[in-house]
């Protein structure tokens with residue numbers, strides 16, 4: 001079919017057959033369904049809706065849009081919570097239901113269709129939409145999404161002290177705005193704040209080192225990897241608190257590369273950034289950055305993290321009580337000032353008075369970094385005295401707009417590209433399958449009739465299989481592999497960790 005169009009959002013797949021359908025209905029429909037997806041994820045609903053044209057006279061006049069809800073699959077573990085209002089509407093639905101699960105999915109699909117048709121107010125709809133809450137403005141009734149602050153920095157830069165300081169700043173607001181804190185450093189012995197979720201409650205880092213025969217860095221990395229396997233549960237916990245908190249703070253391991261260059265660091269960052277407005281706070285130890293070479297290395301590191309995460313980025317020059325950060329701002333804004341500092345620094349010239357190789361390299365690098373500095377916000381803070389913390393939060397607020405205008409479109413583009421490549425692979429394998437079938441049919445014309453699926457057959461077995469798989473993973477995991485993120489500290493001593501191979 002030449003005008004066949006397939007498009008997706010999140011886990012949902014839609015199939016439309018003409019452009020009218022796509023232009024007239026896709027935007028509001030997808031918008032609402034995105035909300036269902038989100039609701040579904042939180043409360044264990046897994047819904048897939050396929051939409052095709054024609055046939056839908058039974059959906060009360062919706063036919064003019066040429067839309068049919070053809071089939072859906074849904075798994076529900078507690079239908080008792082299904083909103084009464086939705087039940088009432090759903091009973092008007094005359095679609096023949098082949099199983100209880102499909103019936104429930106039918107209800108949800110029907111509710112969406114009704115919503116579009118009658119333009120019911122959003123409050124009548126039980127599902128919240130991610131994009132709606134992201135776009136919500138301060139002052140309107142719907143609360144804005146909490147802002148995620150990921151603190152990253154070299155060991156000893158003051159990340160934990162900084163998290164403690166911004167936490168106490170938020171507590172001191174009127175009214176207090178206690179943040180939701182995640183500690184992702186499994187090796188830290190003491191944190192100066194009360195973390196809501198602490199990786200140490202889940203994974204015993206020393207036990208991991210022992211069982212896997214690893215050194216300290218390998219132990220931290222493996223502990224983070226194990227924790228990441230359960231990060232969907234962490235996200236669920238965070239999402240449940242999203243209505244009551246304004247800030248979610250992530251404190252990361254001091255071994256910076258373990259978080260910034262590992263798969264688990266990327267998964268955690270991408271997972272939170274696709275659910276909440278997110279900003280990276282890169283903490284710099286200002287007194288240790290006064291040498292041009294150290295400053296340059298720090299900036300290069302920051303630059304690599306920014307381009308890797310593509311998230312809004314704030315340079316936080318910490319410990320300004322010990323060393324004001326003016327020199328750094330000057331070097332960032334005035335290329336020549338940095339050149340002068342570089343030239344005057346000892347070791348910048350060799351025995352013959354020529355600039356050293358390192359000096360020339362840093363000179364050229366500073367030109368490259370000039371472009372990077374333009375995309376940055378820099379603030380000076382003292383986690384000890386609390387100076388500059390307000391300016392930091394101003395920068396966080398400003399970054400919300402950058403997230404919306406730059407990160408989200410980029411995320412959408414990446415998603416679309418991934419979906420397209422998956423679709424191409426699928427189409428390719430379907431084409432090959434069809435070719436094989438044609439050859440088969442030519443060889444044995446009667447086989448197709450024997451294999452045909454009887455329409456009155458229940459497809460319940462398929463559903464059950466799917467359900468068991470999903471429940472197995474989240475509720476009855478394989479022995480020794482389960483990490484309960486909610487478990488209390490001190491219970492993880494005798495865990496048999498899975499073999500990484």
Ligand SMILES: Nc1nc2c(ncn2[C@@H]2O[C@H](COP(=O)(O)OP(=O)(O)OP(=O)(O)O)[C@@H](O)[C@H]2O)c(=O)[nH]1
Pocket residue numbers: 153154155156157158159160161162188253254255318319320321322381382383384385
């Ligand atoms: N003078 C001064 N010292 C600070 C400041 N912030 C942190 N420190 C000190 O810096 C040291 C390291 O602070 P931490 O908060 O443990 O640093 P971290 O980055 O979390 O360290 P890791 O956990 O190893 O990654 C501690 O001795 C803090 O007291 C500050 O604003 N001013």
